[in-house]
Amino acid sequence: MLEITGALFLIVLGYIIGSVRIVEQGDQAIVQRLGQFKRILNPGLNFVIPLMDTVLIETIREQLLDIEPQRAFTKDNVPIEVDAVVSWQILDLRKAYYAVEDLEESLKQIVISTMRNEIGQLTLEETFSSAGAINQALLRQLDKSTANWGVKVIRVEVQEFQISPSLRESLEKERAARSEKQAELTRTQGTVQSIQQLAQALQGQMNADDVLRYLVAKDYVTASMELGRSDNSKIVFMDPRALNEAVTDLMGHAEVIQPRDRGNIDGNGDA
Structure with missing residues (x-):
């Protein structure tokens, strides 16, 4: 009799333990009874039917x-x-x-x-x-x-x-080329604007041609000095007559201003 009672007690205890399902906070569980959906278990203490119910726990957290x-x-x-x-x-x-x-x-x-x-x-x-x-x-x-x-x-x-x-390198080179082209365009636009402003400033001035020749000559000398500083520099000369003609053309004159007599340096004149 005691053996039967003990066995029944163990069965009941096992049934109770097997029926308990604890669902943690942030989870839910599906209960399937004999393969069919039965219900949803929420967080906390829940009871199911052992051997008949299957519990599938899933998180509902992000x-x-x-x-x-x-x-x-x-x-x-x-x-x-x-x-x-x-x-x-x-x-x-x-x-x-x-x-x-x-x-x-x-x-x-x-x-x-x-x-x-x-x-x-x-x-x-x-x-x-x-x-x-x-x-x-x-x-x-x-x-x-x-x-x-x-x-x-x-x-x-x-x-x-x-x-x-390889594609990234190609795109970087293309981007650098576009930047240089834009910078060159900006410099060119600045130069054009400066020439326009200079032309407006010189309009009506009696010595406009002298001023323009001075500015051109000054830039020519500055450029020559910059070339001279370069490690692989070359000496570049410009014929004064050609420089004078370029300045005159810029001023819009038809007459070419001759440079000063250099004393028959070609040997045809008197010493």
Whole structure:
């Protein structure tokens, strides 16, 4: 009799222990009875029927899904690699468990597909400046696709765009060339503006031609001194007559101003 009582006691004790399920804060659990959905267990102490009920515990905390670098092609057919991080959370455990077979993999495939589609509509230059727009497009598409999955995508962040080293070097050279061209254009515009201002200032001046010749000669001497400082400098001379003619042409005169007599240096005159 005592043996039977002891056995019954152990059975009852085992049943009680087996029926207890403790769900931690931040988690929920699905109870399936004989393979069918029965109910949801919330955090705290819960009881189920041993041997008949199966308990599947899932977190309802915010989760991060890391998307490894994926190859995509821009609108101008440049290969680029991009990765992203998705922050998401289960709102309805029953839908999340039964609506889609592999929730995380499904989220991942949507992110990859949307990233490639968005990048394919942008040029390489636009891609690097449109990370925020791509994030918003990803978020809209995920919200649309997961509307019946019982989950909420909180945010999506594209982490980094990567291109091959050879392409990066080529782009840097092109950018440097554009910068130099812009700088040269700026200098040219400044020179043109200075000439225009000088021409306006000299209008009506009696000694305008003398002033202009002085300025040109001064710049010629300065340029020659700069050339002389260079390690591989070459001596450059300009015929004074040609310089005088250039100045006269700039002033708009038809007459060429002759330089001073240099004393028959060609040997045809008197000593």
